[in-house]
Amino acid sequence: MTLHFRSDGILHVNVITEQEVTADQVKETVDFTKNILKGERAPHLITTEKPYVIPNNEAREYLASRHREEISCADAYILKSLAQKIIAKFYIRINKPRIPTNFFTDNDSAINWLKTFI
Template sequence: MANFEKSLNIRTTEHLELFVEDGILLCIYKDIAMVDLAYAQACVRERLEYVRDKTYPSLFDITRIKQSTKDARDFLANEGNELVSASAILISSPMLQMTANFYIMVNKPINPTRMFTDRKSALEWLARFKD
């Protein structure tokens, strides 16, 4: 995170690194082998505390996640999308691509959601959802 301007309000929690950049919320998940329901709920709770009732288009960097449970994906697709106008999921491996595709196609998130392999494209897509 050292290359970001000091003016960014970066919050590091037990599960995430959170900051807003040019009107887009970035949620960077920390290294974890398995995201289960309790972990997903904690991540959403930390995000909601950070945004303080403001809705953002959001980039979810899951490049350091190995797997997730069905319960976690179901929660994230529905209740977990509170105060998210659109979701860009940043992935880095074929396994994450398969998981993200499954999440989008089967869990059917309640907001516009796309998967990306590069941050720049994800941020460009999310920009159309800014207030």
């Protein structure tokens, strides 16, 4: 994963993998982000390089937990495939993220939505 703190205050997390995203990867990214933000929270734009990359069940549970609440005030995911859209519905209904979470098919719409949390 790569992290880029944009000038508008949005943290862009780009997932670069061809495998399922694991809870360990998410935990590592959250810990790293805590060090960058130093107690602050920022809206997150989450993108993937590959359309079939999805988080596994444990990763989704961690993403929806209080740990993410410590670093993010809102999450916008860019979806590129039907598989990602199906997992997104499960994530909202089953995992029930603790922070505002929305799904988009384009960056501009996601960024406009995230700016309402800055």
